[in-house]
Amino acid sequence: MIKESFSIYNRYLIQIMLLSVIIIIPLSIICYFGMVYLMQELDQSQYANLYALFLIIVNFTLVIPVFRRMAENDLQDEEESTLMDLIYEFAKHFGFIIMITIPVYIAGVLGSVLLFIPTIMALLIILLVPFFVDYKKIKDIFRQVGRVLLKENISLLFDFVIIISLHVLVWGLMMMSLSNFENSVIVFGFARSLVNALIFPILIFYLTQRYRSVALTTA
């Protein structure tokens, strides 16, 4: 699966670069500046860290439908979709992902009292919903999410470990080269957005092959 995702990355390299300039880098910069603003302005009693975590999560999940569509077109030998289609895909599913993510995230944060079990469930649902937003009915989306959750329950946590450790790895490598320069908020924001533009497509291609194939075989 990893080899296949790298080959998809190779095949659509120019489109992926254009999409990362148009979508991923501005989104990451906006999220990062929002994070910095909230961390500076809010008090200690207002839990700015939770908003920062929410922005980090949303930064990843909002990009998923674009690259999921690209990977699926490639895997099912369909026609290659144009750049305008993919940007429209991003705009179309923005509202729905936000509307699902906010209540589930609030439930996860409030449920952290119960030994973090609802938090893990909420994070899994937040991760899985964007892969199935293209279904027509809202009921179908949650049915597919439940199917994947039941099918590979514990191995979803390893996907989390993969996502987080890839982030930390690339971020650490980038900071080694940047540590000699004079750093500021803007430099960190741009470096972070470059890291996101590098990692997100490969991760999404890999996860698409995992989850969508499960959903397709059992449907």
Place this chain on the structure above:
Amino acid sequence: MFSLRAFIQAIGVSLIITIVISFLMGFFSLFAFEWMIIISFLVSYISIGILASLWNMKTPYFAAFLGCITLTVINFIFSNFVLSIPILLNPALIQENFIYSTFVSMLTAIIVIPIIKRREQVAI
């Protein structure tokens, strides 16, 4: 029938437009502070008036009305819980806010909907 997917989609796109334009205005500090507030207000409610009626052509006026009400309530909740501005203590301000936002988006819908319908008739 009123379709929920298209309605949520319209709210999302209007949020994207508002975020991008207010980010650009704030990043380059183009205008004075009051003008920035007025421009982002106009952009968000005019875009919800256009998009909600464009994608919900069966029930256009209701979609525009419900969209602007939803956006206003989202604004209240955000400013109350995230930024902790005690906005819900002032009923006169809330009423004023609702009136202005509904006025702007319904005016846009009244202007835009006949244009869309005429274009559809010409296309057919």
